[in-house]
Amino acid sequence: MTAPFNFGQLKFLKALTEALFHEAxxxxxxxxxxANVxxxxxxxxxxKLDEIRLSLTATELVLGGPFFTENDVADRVERLTDRLKNxxxxLFQDMARLRGIIxxxxxxxxxxxxxxGDQGANAANPVHRQIGFTLPQFRQRGDYDVPLAPVHGREIDPAHILDADSVGQEYDVVVIGSGAGGGVAARNIAAQGYKVLIVEAGPFYPSPAITHHELDMIARLYKHGALQTSTNRDFVVFQGRCVGGSSTINNGICLRVNEAGRTHPDAPDVLAKWASIGAPIDAAAFHASYDAVQxxxxxxxxxxxxxRHNGPHLINGWTSYAATSxxxxxxxxVADWFAKNFGPPNTVNACAYCGYCNSGCAYGRRMGIAQTYLPEACRDFGARILPDTKAERIVWQTAYDGRRxxxxxxLVLPDGSKRLVRARVGVVVAAGTIASSKLLDRSDIDRTGYQISLNVASPVVALMPDGVGGDAWDEDQMSSYVDCGDYLLESHFQPPMSMASLMPGWFGDHAERMRNFGRVHSAGILFPADRRGRVKDGKLEFRLDASDDxxxxxxxxxxxxKVHFAAGALECYPALAKGQKVTPDMDVDAFFRDAIREQDDVTLSSSHPHGGNAINENSQHGVVDLDCRVHGTTNVLVTDASVFPSCIRVNAxxxxxxxxxxxxxxxDPFR
Structure with missing residues (x-):
């Protein structure tokens, strides 16, 4: 493979790295x-490679062109501080996000x-040693702990995975997307006797192939290597791109909308809102569907x-904070533990809490789509999966009643060739909010990709007193939450690579915070940004409302x-572009009013884009009808989060x- 960067870009990357680690x-x-970059x-x-090449060239020019690489490190730090950090x-704030990649x-x-992914070769990994991190294979585990051993028998049979030579010319139903929406739909449709082909743009990566080599897994299992952004680069949008979709690389969080006892009583009623805007869902049937999935x-x-460490930190901190509020x-x-599809809990197959959920479960313990609905669809009902394949467009004919x-x-097949695969009965689109919108648009469906919502996330890291709280990396990444009504607080902690990209700070400050890896705890906010975005020219355009959001x-x-401080934190590091720290003696509200003037001032992300192809009984206000069938068509369904008419405010x-x-x-959805 051709080297990704030219000589000048490599020289600039080295100069940038030396500056970012100045005095560290x-x-x-x-x-x-x-070399790792x-x-x-x-x-x-x-x-994405083309984008980063362009970004490197532009950033070097902003920092002084060739003079930046020739200057001594202290001068480079000064330029970075003046032109990017502060x-x-x-545009310069966008360029500053290169620091996260380094x-x-x-x-x-x-x-x-x-x-x-050989853990043995990394027993003495010098970077891990520097921050006091231990890979799962070498952690001390007692009788109380779930063993870090693989669970067998859940994976998709490789014989059910097709390639360009084995894919047929026609199927009853073609399902586009193998994640949460596509996998469930494929299994249910195949169970009705239809011959089903499941098309997935990403690779087939069963649990035994997954490792704890974060850089490798993130590059292979995420869309754009987890570097997918909105058009203004203010939001990083995390989406899986593999068989099983985002259920392969998420934290397994399972929350219903407006679940009694687990949702703030003042939170908006999501299904009532849907009904008020033309999308009345049968609530009893919808909750029965929740029950079936559960x-x-x-x-x-x-x-x-x-x-055991980071989870109680949030719950206990909230209890102390709320008592004085x-x-x-x-x-x-509501402060509680998450419900998840990891396990099930209290069984021999329960989550072994290695802390690597977001780069895939190497132990087959996650009950994701690739361990449940997809194997069943293939094994019991004859469905087949075609990975590494792009659905380019839907081809139409005119039905007897004039509808399409x-x-x-x-399809664009794994070998690069193109082929028409006939769908005798119908098509299901479930490629995710952005990809489904793009596919429907390429297929001449009007008004797709509008009114997209995000559950927007941003972390706050807390430094705890030495010896307090335990190693937050030695546990499930996300375990507890607080529903505050207008937003959620969620405990979370990442392995070294991901945590470093989230950790605020520059230069020696960032290095010092990472050296305290065993002393920091972390949580994030999650708030609903309702119908603020659209897919434009194939990318997500999204902006928060200055008055409401x-x-x-x-x-x-x-x-x-404040919750971190109530739990005993010495100082906090919110994900601000400038990397400021907050201490307990400060006016915290005043600090954030001053520090966040616009969305560029803070690192924002989302793993839950939804909307764009909304349900609505009126074809002028939505893309699909109340049965999730595309308006004006006889046999095309959309069954992913893109049909949500408004933000659901919880993990999707x-x-x-x-x-x-x-x-x-x-x-039968086709009758």
């Missing part, structure tokens, strides 16, 4: 960091071994031992910071699965 001890060389983008390739210019490629360093995935509140909303808040009827799907963002960040996995079940399990 490096356990690997700047050249090795650059190259390895990452070599695997990602495509348009800049209020949007830090990720330092702390994600992996030493090659005899096998892919039974299949073993969804239940997690065992507290799996979130004068806000009645806080006294009505899907006749075939044009930014005050919620500031309030959520301030509240979470379970609701997406329930929607797919609702659309495909209440009778």
């Amino acid at each position: 001890e490096m356990m690997i060389s700047a050249d090795q960091v650059v 190259c390895d990452l983008f070599e695997k990602i390739g495509g348009t 800049s209020q210019i949007d 830090y990720a490629c330092y702390y994600g360093h992996w030493q090659p071994g005899l096998t892919p 039974a299949r995935l073993g969804i239940a509140p997690i065992e507290p031992r799996s979130g 004068s806000n009645p909303r806080d006294r009505r808040a 009827e899907a006749e075939a799907v044009k 930014l005050p919620v963002l500031r309030d959520a960040m301030a509240t979470l910071t 996995q379970w609701t997406t699965m329930a929607m797919a079940h609702y659309a495909t399990a209440r009778g």
Whole structure:
């Protein structure tokens, strides 16, 4: 493969790395960091590689062109500080996010071994040693702990995976997307006797192939290597791109909309809102779909031992904070453990809490789509999966009543060739909010990709007193939450590479915070940004409302910071572009009012894009009807989160699965 960067770009990357680690001890060389960056983008390739090349060239020019690489490190630090770290210019703030890639490629360093992801070769990984991190294979586990051993028998049979030579010319139903929406729909439709082909743009990566080499897994299992952004680069949008979709690389969080006892009583009623805007859903049937998914995935509140450090930190901190709060909303808040499809809990197959959920479960313990609905669809009902394949467009014919009827799907196969695969009965689109919108648009469906919502996330890291709280990395990544009504607070902690990319701070400050890896705890906010975005020219365009959204963002960040302090934190590091720290003696509310003037001032992300192809009984206001069938067509369904008419405000996995079940399990959806 051709090297991803030219000589000048490599030289700039090295100079940038040296500056970002100024006055910090490096356990690997700047050249090795650059090699890790190259390895990452070599695997990602495509348009994202083109974007980063352009960004490197532009950033070098902003920093002084060739003079930047020739200057001494102190001068480079000064330029970075003046032109990127402290800049209020949007373009320069976007360029500043390169720091996250450099830090990720330092702390994600992996030493090659005899096998892919060889933990043994990394027992003495110098970067891990520097921050006091221990890989799962070498952690001390007692009788109380779930063993870190693989669970067998859940994976998809490789014989059910097709390639360009084995894919047929026609099927009854073609399902586009193998994640939460596509997997559930495919199983239900196949169970009705239809011959089903499941098309997936990403690779087939069963649990035994997954490792703890973060850089490798992130590059292979995420769309654009987890570097997918909105058009303004203000939001990172995390989406899985593999068989099983995002259910393969998420934290398994399962929350229903407005679940009694687990949702703030003052939170908006999501299904009532849908009904008010033309999307009345049968609530009883929808909750029956939740129940069916729950039974299949073993969804239940997690065992507290799996979130033994960071999880109680948030719950205990909230209890202390709420006891002194004068806000009645806080006294009505719900603080609890997450329910998940990891396990099921309290069984021998329960989550072993290695802390690597977001780079895939190497132990087959996650009851994801690729361990449940997809194997069943293939094994019991004859469905087949075609990975590494893009659905280019739906090909139409005219039905007897004048409506459009899907006749075939044009595919770009793994070998690069194109082929029409006939769909005798129908097509299901479930490629995710952005990809489904793009496919429907390419297929001449009007008004797709509008009014997209995000559950917007941003972290706040807290430094705890030495010896307090335990190693937050030695547990489930996300275990507890607080529903505050307007937003959620969620405990979370990441392995070194991902945590480094999220950790605020520059230069020596960032290095010092990472050296305290065993002393920091972390949580994030999650707030609903309702129908603020659209897909334009194939990318997500999204902007928060300055009047409605930014005050919620500031309030959520301030509240979470106060909760950390109530739990005993010495100082907090919110995910601000400038990397400021907050201490208990500060006016926290005033700090965030001043620090967050616009969305560029804070690192924002989302794993839950939804909407774009909304349900509505009126074809002028939505793309699909109340049965999730595309308006004006006879046989095309959309069964992913893109059909949600408004923001659901909680993690979207379970609701997406329930929607797919609702659309495909209440009778034959094609009759």
